[in-house]
Amino acid sequence: MSRAEQPSRRTVLAVAVAAAVAGTAAPAAADAAHDAPGHGADPDTARRVDNRAWTTYRDWRGGTARGTRAVAGDRPGVVLGSPAGTTSYTDPHTGRTADWEYATWTSPVHRPAVPSTEAIVSWNARTPGGTWLQVELKGTYSDGTDTPWYVMGRWAAGDQDIRRTSVDDQSDGKSSVWTDTFAIDDASTGLRLVSYRLRLTLYRRPGTRATPTVWRLGAMGSDIPDRFTVPAAAPGLAQELAVPRYSQEMHKGQYPEYDNGGEAWCSPTSSQMIIEYWGGRLTAEQLAWVDPAYADPQICHAARYTFDYQYDGCGNWPFNAAYAATFDGIQSVVTRLGSLTDLETLIAAGIPAITSQSFLAEELTGAGYGTSGHLMTVIGFTADGDVIAGDPASDSNEAVRRVYRRREWENIWLRTKRYNAAGNVASGTGGVCYLFFPAHPTPRQRAALAAVGVR
Structure with a gap:
């Protein structure tokens, strides 16, 4: 400020x-x-506000896993188990390109009680050195069409492996992502987000056993009246x-x-x-x-x-x-x-x-x-x-x-x-x-x- x-x-x-x-x-x-x-x-x-969070062992078992696995215990979460593959990522803020093993977890579809003009995703996680994560949102509009997979954040607790970042210039002509907020471009049309899924991608350096652990993943959808x-x-x-x-x-x-x-x-x-x-x-x-x-x-x-x-x-x-x-x-x-x-x-x-x-x-x-x-x-x-x-x-x-x-x-x-x-x-x-x-x-x-x- x-x-x-x-x-x-x-x-x-x-x-x-x-x-x-x-x-x-x-x-x-x-x-x-x-x-x-x-x-x-x-x-x-x-x-006009709907919160949905995935936090329990049952939650993590209920999603779609590609190389991730749920872990129980005092604070249940999801971790990278057997990688689904390897990908290359060029950090736009350092110019460095590196290979990363990855795995994904995708939530079940959630239909918010509030058809939404905005949505904000948040997460709680640990990312040891050599690991990071990406969070995405894909939704369905009230007209029956789908959004693309929007990147809601690329994040690591530290700043040595990647630079944590939002992603600009994401839009499909109906909605856009403004830093950390999904928003319907013109709410006066009546278009709303009526359902969504969240996708986690967990990354680690190839050949290591390190993994991010995510304990909480969720989104807040809302339709607050203009006033x-x-x-x-x-x-x-x-x-x-x-x-x-x-x-x-x-x-x-x-x-x-x-x-x-x-x-x-x-x-x-x-x-x-x-x-x-x-x-x-x-x-x-x-x-x-x-x-x-x-x-x-x-x-x-x-x-x-x-x-x-x-x-x-x-x-x-x-x-x-x-x-x-x-x-x-x-x-x-x-x-x-x-x-x-x-x-x-x-x-x-x-x-x-x-x-x-x-x-x-x-x-x-x-x-x-x-x-x-x-x-x-x-x-x-x-x-x-x-x-x-x-x-x-x-x-x-x-x-x-x-x-x-x-x-x-x-x-x-x-x-x-x-x-x-x-x-x-x-x-x-x-x-x-x-x-x-x-x-x-x-x-x-x-x-x-x-x-x-x-x-």
Whole structure:
């Protein structure tokens, strides 16, 4: 996030997707009517998100395997068994060509309860040295035709074997992939994604026994209504979680090869706060590459290991979720929530969230900046229902804790349309968030996650 109102790469692409739907219309009168408090959570939005994840031994046994095998145990997963073949891959960011053994696992067809205009895939995996993975999505439209296999990410926890990357220029004239998001090109036509399959391809260096292990693979499909304002949810919780506080601004100019340094590191900084809340720690060996003069070296590490070399930034949503899941005992997902009531449900169970929002400086009292895209943590609510945030766009770690007005914060997070600094219609994220939570949630945590559609 930059403090200035500058369009991020994702925002520029998302505007292209939204333009056909958004037009230049002003907020509808029905939207404005919802501005008054007391309407409560929007039940319609809650029905517009569908999450499906494959996580159990039965899940992994149920897919179509070509050289992969399911593994049971404390955390069931899928691994590379007997390779299905060998292929050559030229890394577009290094120019290096290498041969890789590979195997695939393809999920059963999932028909989301919500015919979707967008879908975001996320995964939890371990990739030892000499291994990596690719995730793809293939769907069927409401007109009966199929999408191509879209690459949703090429990923490794490290950066020595390949450079983790999204893939640009994927479209079939009906839908496109914008960095990490599948999107129907013109939702106003009524075209929707009505089913999909996910395909994992696991890679390793020929002749080795190393393998990636994937514990969680899933997608969030959604059809969020276009709107400038959202219904207000009545306050229902006063609680604050003890989440570490880190400032991205303290890292200005550090490691500019990763999206020009800390000024743009809102996503990895937020991720690291929640990772450490759940007990995730980096070793001295892992941090040895960071200049010892830099405070909080783990933030530099998080930026490096979430960096998407095609997007040229650290804000790839699934890459941040995948990074979190490399820490023992943590799993993660990218999803959408429907209201602040959903966040209160999670906070009450001890689960903080990382949310994505865009706003002008005057739209969020006390922020002191405007942004076309920013991640921050939500760690609690005041007695008045205002949002307690860990906002990394702060000048010091001590200043990271912020209290933002409930109604303002709710609207900038949940809306899908907004006006930018130039007065033009731009997109909003419609409630996107990352959730990091224990690999083995407590019953209360499991119930809270299920209540917001995550299992």
